[in-house]
Amino acid sequence: MPPILEVRDLHVHYYTLRGVVRAVDGVSFTLEPGEVLGVAGESGCGKSTLAWALLRLVPPPGRIAKGEIIIDGEDIVGMSEDEVRSRIRWQKISMIFQGAMNALNPVYRVWEQIAEPLIVHRGMTKEQAYNRVIEVLEMVGLGEDVAQRYPHELSGGQKQRVVIAMALALDPPILIADEPTTALDTIIQAQILNLLKDLKHKLGMSIIFISHDLSVIAELADKIAVMYAGKIVEYGPSEQIYNNPQHPYTRALLRAIPRLHGPKEKLAYIPGQPPDLRRPPPGCRFAPRCPQAMPVCHEHEPPYFEVGDNHYAMCWLHRGKSERRTLA
Known part of the structure; x- marks a missing residue:
């Protein structure tokens, strides 16, 4: 069965007076029928911009600069706004917006x-x-x-x-949930997550669940895409991502999650700040904050290395394994 959604080399830029912000920079992935894809990363990494792009609702001065968004076999990037509004948006793909009052x-x-x-x-x-x-x-x-x-x-x-x-x-067969539990207390968060689980099983919906919290994504996701500075840096089945993370950024995010069991330890944090997406650093964008960075990391952008079954990491630590330029 073909994917219900396929994103190929998607670029979304904001054209500002201070320069071009490359909010989503070469993102590719697929979503299968009935599957939940979790999208994780820090604030400002491009998660919400990706969600808006999938509905062709990127607010100005942003626009889709390049790429394909194929829904049910049709590329919606080249469609007119009238066609997207009448045939695609809310009927084939809809969204739970971040912040219910808004x-x-x-x-x-x-x-x-x-x-x-x-x-x-x-x-x-x-x-x-x-x-x-x-x-x-x-x-x-x-x-x-x-x-x-x-x-x-x-x-x-x-x-x-x-x-x-x-x-x-x-x-709609595809539902985007953009941080649907933000600003809710723990009990209500659990109720909303259980509700989304029920909807997935009862309706067979495909869901893209966006959150900065990997512990929340763990409740739902079949696959996970970890985003950093506009790019997917690790992508694969959720079990492999949680049990065997292969990108230093993913490992750092997981170390920042409080543990209910085991010895009490001080929570880890990631030093430094995400890069300015008007002028991203050469090479790997996480290199300035990475404790395992090598000279090549500061000079050349890594491809995707296959580190497991349908598991990919954009990191030079895996040189010697099979390479891919994109995930689509």
Whole structure:
């Protein structure tokens, strides 16, 4: 079965007065039907820009400079905005936005906000749309009473569930969840993660789950892409990434996760700052912060080395293993 989503050599740039910011710089990956891909990395590494690009919603002054985004066999990069809006966005790929309050209009009731794409894209009457709204709200564990409320009348967890319901309204096969548990307490985070697990199993959805927290991604992901400075530096099955990380950046991220078991140790941190993406350093972009950096790391950008079964790391430590220029 072909991938439901294939991204090939994607470049997204922001054209500012102070220079071109290469927020996503040559990213490639595939997403299979029913699969969850976790995208991890520090703030500013390009995770959210990647998500916006997949929906063709990169805000100005940004734009897709190069690459292909193939959804259900069609490259959407070359499509007109009208075609993407009418055929692709929300129908084939939708998104749970980061920060539920920013995604909800405070002056409209919940049902009106969820019903709008049903009326516009599916031609439903208000009554038909309302019935569908109740279905998707029940799907995310909310009752009909929530449909008549305004966003300010809901708790943080309820708002997040409403945003998930909005993303599910048109039955898209691909769902992007951009840090859906940010700013929620631990109990609500667990409820949202369990909800996404249920949706994956019940609906067979393919999910791209974006987070800076690898411990949260571990709950859901089948595969993981670790991003740093606009590039995927390690990519592979989640079990291999967690049990046998092959890039120094991935290892550093994992060492920064608090452990519930084992001896108590001071949490590790990554010294230094991510590079300025207007002027990224030559060679490996993590080299200035890497404790294992060699002279070649500062001079030449590494290719992807195959370090396991469908497991790749962009690191010169693996010289001598088979190489690939991209992951697609």
